[in-house]
Amino acid sequence: MNELGFPVTALAAVLLLLLLSLVAFGVRRYQLRRTLGTFDASLRHASGRWEMGIGRYADKHLEWLRLFSLSPRPRRRYLRSSLELNGWRQPTDLERSNVQPGAVVAMLSYEGQELLLAVNFEVYAGLSAWLEAGPVIGIGTWR
DSSP states (O other): OHHHHHHHHHHHHHHHHHHHHHHHHHHHHHHHHHSTTEEEEEEEOTTSOEEEEEEEEOSSEEEEEESSOOOOSOSEEEEGGGEEEEEEEOOOHHHHTTSOTTEEEEEEEETTEEEEEEEEHHHHHHHHHHHHHSOOTTSSSOO
16 A cells, blocks of 8 residues: 555645646636736747737836736736837738737837737727827926
8 A cells, every 4th residue: 555655646736736736726826817007918939920919008017927827926017118019900811810819919029129019909999099098208207
């Protein structure tokens, strides 16, 4: 019986750790979705790969958090005053399988580099309003 005791205990510990990770992932996702100013957004990396995540409006930054992560910290932060909105387009056929259904691709510039976010059109409208509502550089206290 002792011969089976260690493998069974190790397997139980691994399963418990897996279960706790899934619960922590679910709690993180639930809290992020409840937070005001969050939205689903896929981000295109410089390599051309799309990654699903969650966008979050902060006072001076647009933050992007990975969807499949336990970290509460944003993976990327974009300074609001350095973002420039260049419009939107429909996803290409290749992109359509990598972004959420019904999404449009928001074309942004960040410090001279192209930044693509795939979001719902309603989120795009909110992003446009958020960027345009910020004070002009040199006027206001938060830039």
